[in-house]
Amino acid sequence: MTEKIRVRFAPAPTGFLHIGGARTALFNWLFARHEGGQFILRIEDTDESRSTRVAVDNILENLRWLGLDWDEGPEKGGPFGPYFQMKRLDIYRRYSQELLREEKAYFCYCSAEELAERRKEALRKEAQVGYHGRCRELSSQQKEDLERSGREKVVRLKTPREGVTQVNDLIRGKVEFENALLDDFVIMKSRGTPTFNFANVVDDHLMEISHVIRGDEHLSNTPRQILLYHALGFPLPSFGHLSMILGTDRSKLSKREGAISLDWYRQTGYLPQALVNCLSLLGWATSDSQELFSSVDEIISKFSLEGISKTAAIFDPKKLEWMNGEYIKRLQPAEITKLTKPYLEKANLLRGDEDEEWLKKVVVLEQDRIRTLSQIVEYGDFFFLPEIEYDEKAAKVLRKEGASALLQIYRDRLKDLEPFTIEKVEEVTRRIIAEEKIKGGELIHPARAALTGRTVGPSLFELMVLLGREMTFLRLDKAIKWKG
């Protein structure tokens, strides 16, 4: 049997794409690409009050940034469109009418307010919460009266009162639910729009989705959806419920919580390939726990549903940062220069007339220590700033007994050094160290402090040459005169 693999990512555009959503999208995408199937993007915008165009754009933008290209969906189209649920209302209405006609569903006239009140009450009394089913058995007279009164109505599915609905989950195995515990849930809202469970089932079927891979929070919705599949006479897709990504407080990721939006990671200078690598390891691992992959293709080729774990995971930003550093180290000089430039510009560090080769050397010199692109600013600002400040540790080094005198000697010897190259500078430096009978650090440390304002950074000789003779002289001079 060669089943066509078709999976989808179906976000509600009610907020920005975050780590959890991206992970779900990624797993679907990896599965599709590994299996040579299709990855479909569908926007579930039936929550009219919370869905926004901005959110849609944000989701598309971030998926693209991550490199998760969809075969069908918004701005791309496809044979099963439209891919926005609000553009498919007539489809849901048609199926809802069919269920109504077959008496598998019924109109419910209970007011939302009343139900909300009941629900609140039930929750307070810690009792059964579901719909009581009052409108399920209305007489035709009652229906007529209610209809005439002009009350708002919703459509509810008539669910079985007994029996068991079984979910055969790809990740969790068999899971059983008592039908008696499932209430007659709403499938069409009073405004004529479908609810999530209904639209989801109709679309997954119509779009010929073979595997529904989604977050664990949907596992308890699945029996309801299976009931719908049965009522509609649709064949069941395969289900796979991914463990959730929890916040550091162990609760469901909320859009309000700190650094979880993809936007933030993009702006801070995380590489999409690092994010993909990191996200792919949240709930999935190879049998040898491989951490770093050489490319997305390697992840695709190694990805499998068997490697997915059932345990909820907490996203660790520290690990991502480390991983991002690893990916930054792999970048070619021209590439990393291009990528870091916007951050230097934003920090007003560039005048615009910098020599490209020089800039490249500066960036490459910092490449090994930065873990996000934006860190180029805090690590390398001294290359660009006309004046630098000394941080606390640097100030301490400069205040040290004898530092000033040594810097003075250094300055004078550097002044007429020809040519001003890494080799020459090192040679002079070593000579002074020998002549003064001091340890290397005694000269090098204050010199670094004077030139960069810090006690950490790249090789002194290299940075000095990039800074240039003039700037080196100026900064040494300033440090000599500086009275801490």
Add this chain to the structure above:
RNA sequence: GUCCCCAUCGUCUAGUCCGGUCUAGGACCCCAGACUUUCGAUCUGGUAGCAGGGGUUCAAAUCCCCUUGGGGACACCA
């Protein structure tokens, strides 16, 4: 409250299906040492875990049960 899911270092995980090779492996974080041209770089090393209790078995991280803990769902949200 009811239902469902889950349970290996602080975190991500390998090992669990097919019990022994596991005095539990890797990675991040943290700590220490090395380098002495510093460091948040690099290298080396270290701390730290099978939630608890019962079974089954010659043998259990691995199988079963209970407890506990965590999470999710129970909306005219998705």
